[in-house]
Amino acid sequence: MAQNFQHPFQCIHFVKRKNGESRNVLVASAGARLFSYAAESGQRLSSWPLDGADIAIPDANGAGSNPETEGPPGKKRKVDPAEQKKNGDAPAKKTPAWTNIPILTSTPDGEYLVALTGEDKCIRVFQIEEDGSFQQLSERPMPKRPSAIKFMENNDILTGDKFGDVWSMPLIPSAEPRPAPKTPAQRSTAIAATNLTVHTARNLKSLEMQINMKSQQQEHKKASEKPVFDHDLLLGHVSLLTDVAFASLPSPDPSSTKRRNYILSADKDEHIRVSRSRPQAHIIESQCFGHTAFVSKLCIPEWAPELLISGGGDPHLIVWKWATGELLHTVPLAEQGSEADAEGQPKEIAVRGIWAATRGADSQRIIFVALEGNPTLLPFTLEPNGSMTPHKPIQTSGNILDVEVHMNTVLVSVDCIRAPGSTQEWRSATSTTLLEAFQLKQGTTEWESVSDQMLGTINATGTVPVGLTEGAEEKEKEALNGVLYGLENLRKHGWAGEETVF
């Protein structure tokens, strides 16, 4: 039992201190908490939420010990109306509302840290104080769980959610939100059915009941659960969104200096949609057709904004000229990333992340790709024509969870709990390696492992212990696995041998 597992870093990100010059603070999320570290020394500066703060610290085993909050995130639990009333009387503020922090990002200038807390679907904006502590500027509960947080012009937040909707909202919520936007859905509380439109005996009976209910309900109208902050619906898919991107291109009219802004949205139904940005987000400019499984990540390198690299459940990446939806190249991943499994079947792979960077004196344009539940990081050079030349893969000590490129170093967060290559099996003993770093050997395309003081200190400090309740360990482990590795759930499983796409 007592293997003393500790939560790996789910996300890592470099940000600036408040009014700082450079991104010299590393922020990482582990379990339900955020940690900040000095980028040079690796010394832990602070954590969030603070011990003893008004939001109770999610005791590392908070999820485990309380079966009530257990379960896949985002799923609605059925709550007994009587119980709900009880909770309403004494708000259960003391228990943590989330067990993980799946998104950690910052405004392009590095000034503001933006995090998503898992189960409560809150987008939280922070600044890092001089001493490295977290100052939360806002928390905004979203109607549905965001799957990506990006930034538009003026640092406005762009998110896409599990319901298929893309929203924009200001980074800092205005003190006085506009009067709650009345959506048509909210307005039409009247019963729409009439005896002209429903005819069967049962339907008529239920209509009658609804009318009766309605007349009784008139007095106590339930307060709307809608968020009260400014947020605008820009566009929507009838599908689960997996990623969004904001991009800007110069106008094709050479006499105009005005840039054209776009929103790209990817979903689990293989689509990548290219829309104009607001206020014309309802105009779809093109569609990028080519994926045959879900799309999970979009990457538009800032040094090549006309190109898009997308990946998902297909064994290849696709490089697009996205403005016209033109497929430029497909880049195989399978032969490098994963070998065949025991039965000789090629293992299904899913792209967990795509990161763009430039390296070295000659500014090599590099794309890193990590696969779900895989310890190999795949570096490529993105050629000017859009093709991608693979480098020698980088082996790490655990499944890659997140990658952050800082200065000349590639920092990789690895899973210290699960066996490398597996999203389910746990190691027999925890690994103390949370972070690894790699650098490009001068003048080559080979990457070598480097270790510095920062890594040593962070790895030695550790994160939060995973508390497993005796007797319920397997179930808890499964839930924790689900938090970190959810991509395969997006895959469609048709009849055996049946192609869904023809």
Place this chain on the structure above:
Amino acid sequence: MGATAKKQKREVYRNKVAAATSAEVGDVALADLKLPQKKYYRQRAHANPFSDHLLKYPLSPAHMDWSKHFPAFVNPDPTQTNLAGTRKLLRDVEVVDIGCGFGGLLVGLAPVLPDSLMVGMEIRVQVTEYLTNRIKALRAQQALKRQMTSTSTPSTPAPEPSPAPATASETNPNSKPATPDPTVDDSEVFPNSLIPGGYQNITAIRANTMKFLPNFFARGQLSKIFICFPDPHFKARKHKARIVSETLNAEYAYALRPGGLLYTITDVEEYHYWILRHFGYGTPVEKGQGPEGGEEGLEEVKREGSAELFERVSEEEIEKDECVRVMKDATEEGKKVARNKGNKYVAVFRRKENPEWV
């Protein structure tokens, strides 16, 4: 027990239909060529548009194989193929009936727009199967009629369907006399005259258009979209499942060419106002007030978002539009509403040009 018997009957019947429609059509088969019976294809009227459904759809519009849907319109040049390697058509599909159900609209429109290729999309698999068989039967019957009349009158309406063999190579063992089967519960009968186009211009596909419309139709490919008697999804919680919404209207706008029309008809007054609101029309145009929700909503709607891509077509123009008449009177739901003395609310919107970039 009863359910199983019903299921068995369905299977027997459908196998029979499959055998009959795959058989070569000849004079003798005509006697047995009856429209498929709806009772064997009934399916619950609701489908979850969010689930995966094991659907088939093309990788992109350029991969769609329309040739098997419109054999009479296949480009005679076999080198003309699409990205999936299947034969191209002589013209593009440009009319879509979203949620076509049993196909009343398509069958009614086929002679009205004989030169337009039209496709009905329906998410319920059994209903789509019914419509596919219905169209097959109609086409075969028209082909035979044309053969018989062409001997006397040489003028045949274009396009020429694929030639049917003159003699039956196979006769159906269950053939019955040519008189209509009195056990047929549906009132549908074959049209006894030749129909322009011979139903070669309509087809049905099982699809979830809320997810996959862009997989079938390229930007600006369509000239007409019909949304007839959509599932009202009365509960507010289910409103995201409605087929008309601001976000979906952006997709309809993508597929419709400027000047193209989007037709809607519903018997649910509240849904009618919902449609108007989502196309940015808040002013009451109908006589009689909408329900509370509708009325309140009529005041503050702005023409922004996807609504700026559409304009409402005037009542006078609607009056003159033959398609509207078909939509009101020929659809199965339209007939049902008339039987129940319900109301029918029609709204038609024209796709405008995209505005300039801002």
